[in-house]
Amino acid sequence: MSDRLADLVDGAIRGDASHMDALLEAWWPEAYRIAFGILRDRALAQDAAQDACATTYRHIGALRSVGSYRAWLYRVVVRCAQETARKQPHVDALVETLVSKAATAPDIEESLDVGAALGRLPHDMRVLVLLRYYANLTSREIGSVMGIPSATVRFRLAIARRRLKQLLDTSPSATPLSDEVRTRA
Amino acid sequence: MLNEQTLKSAVSSYVGTIRVPEFDAAAIRGRTVLPLQTTARRNPLRALALGLILVPCAAIAYTVIPDSVKQDTLVQLHAMGIPVDRMVFHSGGFITLQQARREASFAMVLPAGLPTDAVLKSVTTAVPDVFTFEYETPRGPVYFELHKASHKTYLEPIFVAGDSASPEAKVHLEKFAAQVWHVGDQDFIVATHALTGSQLARIKAAMGAVNAPAPPPARN
Numbered sequence: 001m002s003d004r005l006a007d008l009v010d011g012a013i014r015g016d017a018s019h020m021d022a023l024l025e026a027w028w029p030e031a032y033r034i035a036f037g038i039l040r041d042r043a044l045a046q047d048a049a050q051d052a053c054a055t056t057y058r059h060i061g062a063l064r065s066v067g068s069y070r071a072w073l074y075r076v077v078v079r080c081a082q083e084t085a086r087k088q089p090h091v092d093a094l095v096e097t098l099v100s101k102a103a104t105a106p107d108i109e110e111s112l113d114v115g116a117a118l119g120r121l122p123h124d125m126r127v128l129v130l131l132r133y134y135a136n137l138t139s140r141e142i143g144s145v146m147g148i149p150s151a152t153v154r155f156r157l158a159i160a161r162r163r164l165k166q167l168l169d170t171s172p173s174a175t176p177l178s179d180e181v182r183t184r185a
Numbered sequence: 186m187l188n189e190q191t192l193k194s195a196v197s198s199y200v201g202t203i204r205v206p207e208f209d210a211a212a213i214r215g216r217t218v219l220p221l222q223t224t225a226r227r228n229p230l231r232a233l234a235l236g237l238i239l240v241p242c243a244a245i246a247y248t249v250i251p252d253s254v255k256q257d258t259l260v261q262l263h264a265m266g267i268p269v270d271r272m273v274f275h276s277g278g279f280i281t282l283q284q285a286r287r288e289a290s291f292a293m294v295l296p297a298g299l300p301t302d303a304v305l306k307s308v309t310t311a312v313p314d315v316f317t318f319e320y321e322t323p324r325g326p327v328y329f330e331l332h333k334a335s336h337k338t339y340l341e342p343i344f345v346a347g348d349s350a351s352p353e354a355k356v357h358l359e360k361f362a363a364q365v366w367h368v369g370d371q372d373f374i375v376a377t378h379a380l381t382g383s384q385l386a387r388i389k390a391a392m393g394a395v396n397a398p399a400p401p402p403a404r405n
Contacts, residue, residue, distance in 0.1 A: 021210065028208040033200050046206055054216035114195040122309075133196035151326045152306075152319060155376070159309065159317065161192065 009069040012060045020060065024053045030135075031077045037130045038081040040119050044088060045081070052080040068144070074135055075145040078127055085123065117167040125160040132157055290314055291333040291370040298391025300384060303327060325379035334372045334397070365397040372397050 005026060011019025031052045036045035055076050063072050118126055124146070131137045131145060132153075139150040139157075146153070286293050296318050303320040318329040365372050366389055373394070375385060 024210070024213060025208050029205045032205045033203045036203050037200055042206070050209070050213050050216055053213045057213065057217045114199045118196070118199070129192075129196060130200065133193040134200045136193075149321075149326055155317070155319070155326070155328055156309075164192065 006066050006069060009060070009063070009073075010066045013063055013066065015061075020057060023060075024057065027056070027073060028053060031073075034074065034077045034130055034135065035081045035084075037118065037134065038078070038123070038127055039085055039088075041088075044084050048081040048084040049077065051084070052077040055080060070135075071137065071141040071144040074131060074137065074141075078131075078145055082123075082127075114164075114168070117164050120167055121160060121163055125156060125163065128153065128157050129160050129164070289316070289333075293331060294368045294371050294373075294392055294394075296320070296329045296331075296375075296388070296392065298388040299327065300380070322379050325377065327375065327377040327379055329373055329375055331371055331373045334367060334370055366392075366394040367397040368392050368394040 005023070008019050008023035008026060012023045028049065032045055032049040035048040035052065036042065039045045039048060056073065059076075063069060118129060121129065127146065128142060131142045132139075137145065139153040142153045143150040148156075291314065293316070299320060300322060303322045306319045306321050306326075309317045309319070315330065315332040318331070320327040320329075365374055367373075373392075375388060380388075
């Protein structure tokens with residue numbers, strides 16, 4: 001997948017329209033999943049992912065070398081998702097409400113799922129966890145995506161891991177939040 | 186047990202199950218078209234008139250708006266990456282330093298004695314009663330973790346360094362991990378390889394700290 005994406009990025013940088021179309025289509029699932037992981041709302045994630053693809057289309061020429069394409073593509077997605085979240089301040093509050101409601105339900109026995117735990121992380125930590133553990137970016141790449149030093153990435157990831165551990169260890173269980181959000185959307 | 190591998194596996198499988206809607210090329214193409222002209226370019230006189238009205242209104246508003254609202258605005262600017270000369274806390278939502286000090290169940294002693302070129306970048310609280318201060322120096326970042334004395338959640342500096350830390354940094358942090366300082370009702374550590382031993386001693390003295398009497402009862 002990575003090799004294919006690199007080829008498509010290379011072609012898109014050179015202005016090849018067919019490569020650009022194929023790149024956007026190949027990148028779409030990844031962009032949507034990252035956006036959903038951050039925003040946790042189908043409609044908003046679709047909006048953000050489409051914005052990210054459009055931004056990629058307009059600015060791929062600014063990418064000087066194929067070597068850094070992964071961090072660049074993720075940076076575009078994260079920024080579009082953050083911009084969407086900024087316009088929709090209710091998103092985190094909604095997620096928090098849903099998680100709290102589910103966590104206090106009396107008949108739930110299973111442990112809180114990772115999706116719900118992610119939803120309870122502060123926004124920037126959620127981005128870090130997704131980039132590190134789903135996108136497999138290195139600390140340096142994540143730092144490039146978020147504009148922070150790699151040491152800061154490691155530090156914040158350590159806190160995020162601890163917070164996740166606390167949520168997964170101590171919280172009563174919940175219906176997977178992602179399903180509820182999907183239903184709402 | 187939540188280690189790197191299980192977390193990676195759990196997050197990947199969770200994200201992998203997210204249903205992806207159909208790729209809509211037409212919708213994306215529609216978003217690639219930018220407005221050709223800004224309002225100011227279309228009608229410069231209107232933009233000028235708006236400016237003449239808005240600037241005095243903004244000046245008046247600044248004197249009328251309560252400090253709490255101004256603080257929130259600063260916090261939003263901070264969140265957007267725009268530097269502001271204030272310390273802010275964030276944990277999902279943002280709260281001010283004053284609010285954080287009220288919410289902390291211990292008397293917080295702030296970091297002091299740092300080199301003059303150290304600049305506070307952020308203050309974070311992800312776990313109740315645990316506060317992390319991040320400073321930037323030309324030689325690298327400096328992290329303070331302040332928590333209630335003998336708090337059950339204690340972050341080892343070596344854990345912060347992660348696998349990619351240089352051997353020198355690891356040695357420094359391992360040495361440092363044995364040092365938990367105590368002041369009042371607060372324990373704290375400083376995780377960094379950007380400060381020398383004498384600089385660390387100066388911080389310890391400036392904060393009036395002593396070595397913590399015993400290791401924290403539980404470490405992550």
